[in-house]
Amino acid sequence: MLENINTIVLLMFENRSFDHMLGHLSFDGINTQVDGLRSPLSQYANVFNGDPFPPFRIKVDSALAKDPPHDKDSIAVQLDKSDANGQFLMDGFVKAYINATKVPLTPKPDPMGFFSAAQVPITSFLASTYCTCNRWFSSLPTSTQPNRTMAFCGDSSIDDTKLQLISAKGNIFDWLVDKGIKWRVYHDGLSFFTFYNDLWHFQFTDKFKDYEFLFSDFQSESDASFPQVIVVEPSYKDAPHFGSDIPNDNHPPLAVGFGEEFLRRTYEAVTCNPARWGNTLMVVYYDEHGGFFDHVPPPAIGYTTTGGEHTQFNSLGVRVPAILVSPFVTKGSVSNVLLDHTSVLQLLAEKFTPGVPFSDNVAARMGKGIQSVSQVLAATADTTAPAAPSTPLMVKSALGDNIAVAPTEDMPMAFEKAAHDMVEAHEEEVRQKYPELSQWEHSAAIARNATVGQRGAGL
Amino acid sequence: MFNLSLNIRIRKAGLLIIPALLWGVGACSPKVRSFTASPATMITKDDSVKFNWKVTGEPTLLFYQEDAGDDLNPGAQLLSYKLVARKGQKEDFLMQILTLLPDTSSHVIKLKTIRNGNALFALDTLQTQKWGTYFKVDQVQSFTDQPIVVVHGGRTAGLEAKGQVSGAFKGIPNSGPWEIRSFLTEAEMKDSTKIPGHLIIQARVIHQKN
Numbered sequence: 001m002l003e004n005i006n007t008i009v010l011l012m013f014e015n016r017s018f019d020h021m022l023g024h025l026s027f028d029g030i031n032t033q034v035d036g037l038r039s040p041l042s043q044y045a046n047v048f049n050g051d052p053f054p055p056f057r058i059k060v061d062s063a064l065a066k067d068p069p070h071d072k073d074s075i076a077v078q079l080d081k082s083d084a085n086g087q088f089l090m091d092g093f094v095k096a097y098i099n100a101t102k103v104p105l106t107p108k109p110d111p112m113g114f115f116s117a118a119q120v121p122i123t124s125f126l127a128s129t130y131c132t133c134n135r136w137f138s139s140l141p142t143s144t145q146p147n148r149t150m151a152f153c154g155d156s157s158i159d160d161t162k163l164q165l166i167s168a169k170g171n172i173f174d175w176l177v178d179k180g181i182k183w184r185v186y187h188d189g190l191s192f193f194t195f196y197n198d199l200w201h202f203q204f205t206d207k208f209k210d211y212e213f214l215f216s217d218f219q220s221e222s223d224a225s226f227p228q229v230i231v232v233e234p235s236y237k238d239a240p241h242f243g244s245d246i247p248n249d250n251h252p253p254l255a256v257g258f259g260e261e262f263l264r265r266t267y268e269a270v271t272c273n274p275a276r277w278g279n280t281l282m283v284v285y286y287d288e289h290g291g292f293f294d295h296v297p298p299p300a301i302g303y304t305t306t307g308g309e310h311t312q313f314n315s316l317g318v319r320v321p322a323i324l325v326s327p328f329v330t331k332g333s334v335s336n337v338l339l340d341h342t343s344v345l346q347l348l349a350e351k352f353t354p355g356v357p358f359s360d361n362v363a364a365r366m367g368k369g370i371q372s373v374s375q376v377l378a379a380t381a382d383t384t385a386p387a388a389p390s391t392p393l394m395v396k397s398a399l400g401d402n403i404a405v406a407p408t409e410d411m412p413m414a415f416e417k418a419a420h421d422m423v424e425a426h427e428e429e430v431r432q433k434y435p436e437l438s439q440w441e442h443s444a445a446i447a448r449n450a451t452v453g454q455r456g457a458g459l
Numbered sequence: 460m461f462n463l464s465l466n467i468r469i470r471k472a473g474l475l476i477i478p479a480l481l482w483g484v485g486a487c488s489p490k491v492r493s494f495t496a497s498p499a500t501m502i503t504k505d506d507s508v509k510f511n512w513k514v515t516g517e518p519t520l521l522f523y524q525e526d527a528g529d530d531l532n533p534g535a536q537l538l539s540y541k542l543v544a545r546k547g548q549k550e551d552f553l554m555q556i557l558t559l560l561p562d563t564s565s566h567v568i569k570l571k572t573i574r575n576g577n578a579l580f581a582l583d584t585l586q587t588q589k590w591g592t593y594f595k596v597d598q599v600q601s602f603t604d605q606p607i608v609v610v611h612g613g614r615t616a617g618l619e620a621k622g623q624v625s626g627a628f629k630g631i632p633n634s635g636p637w638e639i640r641s642f643l644t645e646a647e648m649k650d651s652t653k654i655p656g657h658l659i660i661q662a663r664v665i666h667q668k669n
Contacts, residue, residue: 042567050583052567053531084572084579085654091571106556107527261510286636448550 001328001377002351006279009270010344011232012151013259013321014144014251015290018069018136019044019055021256021321022127022426023114030117030124034333035134035296037114041231042296046094046112048105051426055293057289058113061120062396064253067409068111068291069092069100072142072160072311075318076293079141079298085115086107088297088315090287095455096293110252111292120256121389122263126284131329131376136339137298138317140290144411146305147287147317149194151341152231154362157307163414167307168196170359172345173207176229184227186214188262189235189245190337190434194418197425204429215269218276229348234262240419240440252290257395264388267325271385278383281326283344283373289318299338301368316340327381335376339368346372406448416444489516489544493552496540500589501558503666516544516551531565531661542564562666563597569659570639577648579641581658585654590634595667600624602659603641609660610638618660633664 021034037044037055077099080092093111097103117124139150143161150156157167168174173193174431176183185191187200187213193199202208209217214232235241237251250259263284270275298316305311322339342362349358350372358361366372407413419437423430430437473548477504502508512518529539536559545554570581601607601618609616609625612635616627639658647654 042530045567045569047569047571047583049589050568050585053571054567057530061526080571082572082654084574085656087656088654089656091657104554104556107535107558177572207631226645263583398629 001108001379001381002281002347002374004381005281005326005328005351007047007230007276007281008344008348009230009232009266009280009282009284009350011234011263011266012148013235013263013284013286014249015288015292016250016252016256016286016321017289017292017294018296018319018321020114021057021120021123021286021290022132024057024116024120024126024130025124027114028117030421031128031132031332031334033134034127034132037295038366042371044090044293046091046293049099050092051110053107053109055112055114056108057221058115058119059116060396061257063255063257063393064102064110066097066101066110067252068097070143070288070291072140074100074291074315075141078293078302078318079315086419089298090293090297093293103420109128113292115256120260121325121391121393121444122267125386125389126263126267126323126325127321128332130326131324131335133322133324133332133335133339133376134334134345135296135319136285136322137319138286139341140303140313141315141317142288142313144189144287145195145277145317145414147341151287151344154342154345154359155306156303159305159308159311161411162206162415163417164195165197165418166195168193168198169306171196171199171359172229172231173199173202175348175358176352181229181352182225182227183229183231184209184233185233188248189233189261190235190239190415190419190437191233193420195414197421200422200426203422203436204426204433208433213268218269220273227353232266234259236415238407238409239415239438240298240444243268245436257393260393263412267388271323272314274385275382278327278381279386281324281328281373281377283322283324284339285322285341285343286320289320291363294319299369301365301370303365318322324376327376327383327385328377330378331382331384333378337371337375339373339376340365340370343370345375350374392416406444416435418420465595477574489546490514490555491518491542491544491551494542494555495574496555496557498557499555499592501539501560501591501594502506503560503562510540510542510555512542514542514544516546516549518592519543521574524559531567532561533564534561535559535564556649562596562665566633566638566657566662566664568599568604568662569657570637572654572656572658574643574651574654575641579643579654581639581656582636584636585634586599587632587634590632592632592634593666594633595663596631596633597663598624598626599628599663600661602661603639605641605644605653607658607660608640610640611635616657628662631666633662 025034026036041054045054062305074096075097077092079088145161146156181234185208234249235247248258248262343357494512523539527535538557540555572579612631616625
């Protein structure tokens, strides 16, 4: 089957758990094979100050009051390892949220909410039409930067998200170049790979294209140049934004409607050319759970970071939504194969370097039970591509942050610093690639001077 | 700065805006210095809630009611009171959020276990600040497979099997310490991963002022 796949598309969203996005599939009887939520919801209740907080159905897709915590210390609280049996109880999500945010406690704390199909129609449609992965866990029980680094390098030198540039050792792009594989990144805004200074040089080439070209390239680019591996990047909530650009990476406190629209557009693009779609596999997944509740304890597969203090993690991270969209999956299927972000790297190695693993660490993780995405693929192809729901997406949201307020939180400041460092090193190239960054730097400096009278975040 | 108290009698759903109840003229920005409700967290219909506040600026009390029902208490409602203080273009606010429960409601008591030899203990306290003293236990039901002993309010009850009901705690306030004990089974003694992480009962609670 792998020989029939000509294009692998990777679309990684931000910070939502499996039960939060897909738990409704089993709860509402859309697909009872999905290991999501089931009645009674009280069985999943998290306990805080003696009182239970069961999952609840979110009524309106709106911006949240706070971003639920998802650093490694908060995740340890969320997993809540039992003293009695050594197992993760998955009952500390409310405790971590209240401790971190100090918001007033209500019967419906945000981390326990789950969406209905009406609020995540495209995610729900793709999951119920193609293949839902019941056991895809984030690679590490920590935050965005280490998990994305595991996803695209197969290793991580860092253990948490900080104001830092990150080592890209073992990265997917150098690997693809080395193997002579055609690849491209389509980015809707500043690329996440700005955090990796060793990868900046790629950004100023045609390897990194504006997202708006995705549809037309799928539609009409010649096979000779069309990429075999595509990374699609949403517009990141924590990256610099200007004007009408609305982030759509689903990072809280964003409403998810913007991400749903981005997912719909991406699905339309990959299916617009029937001949090309017939040989395409798209992986839709999330970097980590973002502090939202999930009921499945992660397996005890450990990892030690390659840099810094060589932090030891004793399990995978929290389970995340993952959907395989392709003619090469059984329509409406559910997979119980154990997967994490490095399962994609296993797939790439199987496809492009049969018999030779992507890296030593990816091979080691395979030895610990993490399997390849290829294990989920079907024996026969079904090239039909049902149209995604076209009903309007209703989002209740204010405009959100703007440049009148300079970033103050870790991840936005880290994005700002990475962008600034890239400007310092490649001023003219960045001006051509990301013209909006020039005004961003100017405005952020004004905002910061106006609010605290000093410059920060390395600016 | 002005102080005010207001009694609101709970009757029905809707959006209530009480504008300009009282306003203060101060030299600085608007500020909600305090905003308290009594009872503070949970009520039943026909309860009165007393609000007290201290604000600088023009106060407006916004009220919003929404469904908070779940498997156990489908009729529960969430009552949100937002006190906003405004002065010029600036504002400040504090929230009070109450749960409106049916007269008889059910609540899971899920306690994290600690192993001591061949026994399991699970203990936690339901806060009086949240539950007050009017919510009283009617009966408890075991949600645990093996025999358990439940201790609460100076009384003890044994529940032999999942689903068994006991009225041993009838009339005792739901708030306060709850303890559940159990012995390990042979299978759990041999394989500690089989030990339950929680011991669980369900309490049926009645709102009873007398």
